[in-house]
Amino acid sequence: xxxxxxxxxxxxxxxGIHDEEAVTGNVFEINVYVSFKEKKFxxxxxxxxxxxxxxxxxxENMERPEKLxxxxxxKITNDIFSIDDNITSVxxxxxxxxAPIINFNGAVAVEFYKEKQG
Numbered sequence: 001x002x003x004x005x006x007x008x009x010x011x012x013x014x015x016g017i018h019d020e021e022a023v024t025g026n027v028f029e030i031n032v033y034v035s036f037k038e039k040k041f042x043x044x045x046x047x048x049x050x051x052x053x054x055x056x057x058x059x060e061n062m063e064r065p066e067k068l069x070x071x072x073x074x075k076i077t078n079d080i081f082s083i084d085d086n087i088t089s090v091x092x093x094x095x096x097x098x099a100p101i102i103n104f105n106g107a108v109a110v111e112f113y114k115e116k117q118g
Contacts (some may be wrong), residue, residue, distance in 0.1 A: 004049055006032045011062040015072055018100055026098055030058060033091040034080060053083045069094050073112035089115045
């Protein structure tokens with residue numbers, strides 16, 4: 001089993017349940033872990049999962065506002081699975097460092113893990 005990772009991706013997006021989040025937006029930090037069955041010794045890009053393809057799926061979803069980070073994580077995960085049939089699992093962590101919570105110091109995050117069925 002091979003695992004590729006895209007770490008510390010930063011996006012500006014308008015995700016959240018509060019009306020002001022749709023106007024002002026926020027910064028989000030994302031880590032993505034993609035496991036896949038390697039067919040043989042990996043010696044070319046066609047033998048692995050292209051990092052760029054994974055990044056593009058994340059970017060496309062980050063440009064479409066969602067009310068809940070949980071929904072966003074699930075949509076990104078499903079889109080990543082569509083890249084290649086050899087993908088066996090995806091784990092994604094989405095962090096909102098500046099959550100609109102009064103007197104809150106810290107960050108909120110969701111993490112979603114999904115394995116391919118069958």
